[in-house]
Amino acid sequence: MLHGHQTWLFKNKPVIISTATVGGPFEAEGPLANDFDILHGDLWLGQDSYEKAEEKMLEEACEIAIRKAGLQKQDIQFFLSGDLLNQIISSSFAARTLAVPFLGLYGACSSSMESLALGSLIVDSRGGNNVICGTASHNAAVEKQYRYPTEYGAQKPPTAQWTVTGAGVALLSTEGEGPRVTSATIGKILDMGITDPYNMGSAMAPAAVDTITAHIRDLQISLDEYDLIATGDLGRVGHKIAYDLLKKHGIDFPEDRFTDCGILIYSADQPIVLAGGSGCGCSATVTFGHIMNRMKQGELGKVLIIATGALLSPLSYQQNESIPCIAHAVSIESVH
């Protein structure tokens, strides 16, 4: 199972039997709108708080994934989820609604691949069948918690990113039709001393590169094996840094096959997003929506997703701490 230092090679290759993604109004205006199962025009989703709206999106994604797989709630064995809200309340409350055994995670925006890696470990080791892995984020809930009330209209520098309003989940099973999870590389914390929460992409880029190089080293492979390599949410600034750092490490991967979920999700005519998308929902919706769809259509055979997370809190920032970052990579293969 363990290959090298930090990579799990899954012998039984857990199958992603279904996925589901839910988005909000900004995602509906983006180029990946057609890849979402549901798009909400209203940030509130009929709830009385943004936090409850986030929970609602996660619940909807779980319901849809279960339905698509032709299953019932009671067929689900485990639910693995985390989010950005304090004490991961949207995950915990969604777990209350799902009423299945729950493992709460916290990896900030790396939660999508942390949950997929751990879920795959469970399914691969026959520790469970029908495991839901996922995460969600909500732009307004996150702005409120991490930054300023949106009503202040605070200015942001162009390196800042825009938190995705969305939820994405994958339903893993020991057998069935769908792309298969083949390996996962668990990341270490990297902290380059960056303290600016409006420049997360730069802070997270070295963590992405560290995990990619660990992945290659552990599996003794070349990145050429992959049709697409997508980082989680580095945005335009961080993604460029990651590409340059990889080159410095002697890893020269074609730029057109190296992308970032935070770049893909919004278009150039959405200037509000600044350097691109971020948040737990970013890599989750892009991977489990857009990228899965391209795999199912036969456009992509083998992909590597590297979800990055900035593990700061508003308090650690106030206490002058720098931003510890992490990235977890998961490889997914189409089986035709």
Added chain:
Amino acid sequence: MLHGHQTWLFKNKPVIISTATVGGPFEAEGPLANDFDILHGDLWLGQDSYEKAEEKMLEEACEIAIRKAGLQKQDIQFFLSGDLLNQIISSSFAARTLAVPFLGLYGACSSSMESLALGSLIVDSRGGNNVICGTASHNAAVEKQYRYPTEYGAQKPPTAQWTVTGAGVALLSTEGEGPRVTSATIGKILDMGITDPYNMGSAMAPAAVDTITAHIRDLQISLDEYDLIATGDLGRVGHKIAYDLLKKHGIDFPEDRFTDCGILIYSADQPIVLAGGSGCGCSATVTFGHIMNRMKQGELGKVLIIATGALLSPLSYQQNESIPCIAHAVSIESVH
């Protein structure tokens, strides 16, 4: 591996090759003082914030466990940890110091057994060797975040509990000397509609009972197999409720072998603790300190630890949500 609905039976029985516990001034006055590796007389631990003091305790516990096992940091493959602070900063920053692949978890006070369960899954499935599982909490950091500034001297009802200042970790390995982890039951969310954060024991008791009954059902065993069953941090109020609920379910276990980490850690002449101990560090320090010591001395052969977590946040409380609770159970056996 999976037995029944929600229980993992570990074929390779991961070995707890070492454990370490660190405590604070209130724990030093309690009856289990001798079971700690380090006791700090000062809540600050020489740091400039309570949050950094919490991180420091977790780092100390990891260092001691590694040293006791005769290993070096670089021998550790994975670190699994969670805590009560927003965005689990003490775990993430301790992971930065450890510099090993990190999986962040959030299960509130159930984090001790959530990390031990997932760590055991990794070791059992040969996904890694030398895995550190643990958690920490700090009384003053938690009071500040969840309740009122301590300087207010706010009154609390007698059902309230006292957050343990402490960190506890276990180092798991595929082989070596020590007690072995034999099974883990992953809990579901239970929410009985309780909204009072000063009565967590009552809120969490049904979750503990649900997980205990699932454990018995999944493994088709009787609780008589266990020399000791310890709930995480129900305190005096919640523990009594759990005992009564078990009886109602027809499960009659001798009261003297059914205990609670939140009751064990403090003594009757510490009235400040009210209904007993709580917090991530409670079940972690009592299990990895006191209970492990009793196992090593041959007093206990087989134990079941059920760590309970109240998955509320100050925000979910302010939004009039009730308290979703969870409990994860892990069985540990002495091998002589």
